[in-house]
Amino acid sequence: MTEAFDAIDVIRDKRDGARLSDEKIDWVIDAYTRGVVAEEQMAALAMAIFLRGMDREEIARWTAAMIASGERMDFGSLSKDTTDKHSTGGVGDKITLPLAPLVASFGVAVPQLSGRGLGHTGGTLDKLESIPGWRADLGNEEMMAQLEDVGAVICAAGSGLAPADKKLYALRDVTGTVEAIPLIASSIMSKKIAEGTAALVLDVKTGAGAFMREESDARELARTMVDLGTDAGVRTVALLTDMSAPLGRMVGNALEVRESLDVLAGGGPADVVELTVALAREMLAAAGKDDVDVEAALADGRAMDTWKRMISAQGGDPDAPLPVASHTEEIRASADGVVTGLDALQVGVAGWRLGAGRSRPGEAVQAGAGVELHKVVGEKVAAGDVLATLHTDTPDRFGRALEAIDGAWTIESAASEQTRRIVLDRIA
Structure with missing residues (x-):
């Protein structure tokens, strides 16, 4: 054809x-x-596009063309x-893992079509594949049956859903x-609109460990995606959240699953719990359930029960050792003081170099590799204290990982107490 x-x-x-045009x-x-x-x-x-940008109409058309490249799902x-x-x-963004079963435990269907690691950030599917036997690829019928029965599914987007995006995602x-805002917005929203969900909550990160380091860029991305979703008839809201420091204390695949299980058991780091609960409230409100006690479902085991059913x-095997x-x-720390900063990008790159991430599409990742943080922002440190433990199956990776993480901690001797704001704004 011509x-x-x-x-x-x-x-x-x-x-x-x-x-x-x-x-x-x-x-x-x-x-x-x-x-x-x-x-090429x-x-x-x-x-x-990265250098020149796209206007509002171009992004909308690019998104529509990506949707039109494949099938559309219907959860009706x-x-x-x-x-x-x-x-x-x-x-350290493992929020999807505790969030999907938490929301589903209130009788709402949560179809989480997730991706693999992109650059220095981990992929949800890579994390879950560290669980023995768990599989990411489900057919549409399997997915629908699981949503009806369990209420939550986290799986790979089918090859028929926005196939143009699948190719372009790996290329980017x-x-x-x-980091190109038009390409991020159209990539995310083409999949989410084609997926057919009635409501969508976006967690748009800003800070050192985010693709949008500057808050103004993150706001622009959030606004672009909310507009794309709303125009397509999807109830869409975005939370602008802090990614200047890692979320939680675990960065890596199996390490992050372990921390997610702590949250589902009613514990876990305060920042991970805070963001999980904030996003759950938004998702449930969008589904017409805005008078529920989200924290109670973590405390009483309902969310954990849903997690085990979802994994099974x-x-x-939800009970298998990771x-x-x-x-x-x-x-180790070289001085006494208080941690006033912890650079998320440096920690993320170190985890990637240890084997938790990939440098080219299709590359295998190590399930156990990553960074375990022992001292985070706001905590006191004495010289000689362990700041972090690096994990890998290939010890020759330690050298470059140590280079990446060198200087990630800012430790001050006379620091005032700090409280980190996780949710910076809500954009609707």
């Missing part, structure tokens, strides 16, 4: 700062999905309302174009 456009012309248009956007997404536009050409276009046959959450990714990860339904890395190395 193609309507030439990829080089589309690349040049955006490279030179022009607005892409609806027709060119529709064509380039379709042609990329069909393999007519080569990977889409990489060039992604970089041009379920007896429960659906509500979903998406995070833009951060260091290895071409330095992850996907072939996992993998543990075979080698560890400790980092």
Whole structure:
């Protein structure tokens, strides 16, 4: 067949700062999905978008074209309302793990179509795959049955759902174009709109460990996504949340599952609990349940029961021991004081270099690798105290991980007590 456009012309248009026409956007997404536009050409276009940006109409059309590249799901046959959450990714962000069963324990269906690790941030599916037997790939019928029965499912997006995004997502990860607001917004929202959920809560991160380091950029991303969702008929709200320091004390796959289990058992780090509860309240309110006691479901074991049923339904053994890395190395404090800063990006990169993340699509990750934080912001430290333990199965990785994390802690001798605000704003 004769193609309507030439990829080089589309690349040049955006490279030179022009607005892409609806027709060119529709064509380039379709042609990329069909393999007519080569990977290196889409990489060039992604970089041009990263550098030149897109206007509101371009992003909306790009998102619509991504949705049109595949199928759309419909949860209308379920007896429960659906509500979903998406995070833009951060260091130690394991919130989906306790959140999905917590919300589902109130009789709401939570279809969490999740992804794998992207750069220095961990992927939800990578974390759950550290549970023996658990599988990420479910057919649509399996997913619907599990939502009706258990209420929560965390799985990979099917290959038929926004296939253009699946290709582009992997490409962005290895071409330095992850942080482009138009590409993040359209990637997230094409999947979420195609997924067919009635309500969506977005967790948009800002700070050192987020893709949107600057709060103004995070606000722009949140506003863009809320508008895309609302225009598509999905009840959408965003929370702007802090990612200057890691969430919780565990960064890595099995390590983060372990910490999530602590939260589901009624414990866990205060920041992880705070954000889990805040997002649960938003999700439940969007589903018409705004008078429920969210904390009670963590305290009385209901959320944990739902977690065990969810893991078992996907072939996992919720009672099996989690993998543990075979080698560890400790980092110790050189001075007394109080931790006033802990750089999330440095911790995330260290975890990635230890084997918890991947540097190219399809690369295997280590289930037990990561960083265990013993001293976090606001805590007192004495010289010689252990600040963190590094975990890996390949000890030759310690060197570069130690380089990455060097200087991550800011320790001051006369620091005033600090309280970290996790939820910075709500955008609707």
